[in-house]
Amino acid sequence: MVAENTLSKIESWYTRTLSEEDPFIKFMCEYI
Incomplete structure (x- = not known):
């Protein structure tokens, strides 16, 4: 699915x- 592919891209990004200040x-x- 497109959503799963996008989510994995966001996860790797x-x-x-690793900038929790952002x-x-x-x-x-908070959304996930």
Whole structure:
């Protein structure tokens, strides 16, 4: 599915970024 593919892309991007100070990442953490 497209949603699962997008989610895995976001997960790998998040793992690479590891910036919890970022408001967008903080939002993604709370959203997921």
